[in-house]
Amino acid sequence: MTPRPPASERLDRAEVLSVALAIADADGLEAVTLRRIATSFGVTPMALYWHFKDKDALLDALVERALDEIDLSDSDEADLRTVITAILRVLRDHPALADIMPIRIMRTDAGIDVAEQLVGLLRTDGHSPVAAAQLSIFLLNGLIGLVTRQPGEPGVADPSMRETLLSTKRTRLKSLSPQAYPHLTETADFFLELPDEKEYYKQGLTLLLNAARPAP
Incomplete structure (x- = not known):
């Protein structure tokens, strides 16, 4: 019987990148780890080093x-x-x-x-x-x-932190005096969401x- 090739050789590079990109799109870049990607394929992280020597190389590949x-x-x-x-x-x-x-x-x-x-x-x-x-x-x-x-996207990956930052911004803008800040109070909603x-x-x-x- 022909020996089964090692896991690293069985992985398709393009498929690995598609999975990594899907993780980034859903959960942010910090969630893109070799361990998480490897788990998606049922292999150890070492299997990914066949295609990417480290996470830095993986990020370059994701951009490409x-x-x-x-x-x-x-x-x-x-x-x-x-x-x-x-x-x-x-x-x-x-x-x-x-x-x-x-x-x-x-x-x-x-x-x-x-x-x-x-x-x-x-x-x-x-x-x-x-x-x-x-x-x-x-x-x-x-x-x-x-x-x-x-507007409405503070630029942080964590949902709870995002909501906290947005809530703080909303509270600050809504507390402004219309007499002192007529233009900002008129346009406050546009700084909070599109x-x-x-x-x-x-x-x-x-x-x-x-x-x-x-x-x-």
């Missing part, structure tokens, strides 16, 4: 897995709005990865492809090499901020695109 969802197959015709909208879609689908994108995006092939596309479009718009590089960073950070600093998510992201994208326009 998410960025692979950006379809640039028609990149020759894509404009700046199309590309940053595609990036935003990935960030919204996988918000747990948003904060680690800046440091890891250039460590992945998919991230290099996205960065090349973004900088190229900014160069085509007339920006200098330095300005295009800097603007690409501003745009990425702006997109991340739209997702991770969305009245229109579609409009929020539409305005955010428009703001970023207008800021990326070359100076006359």
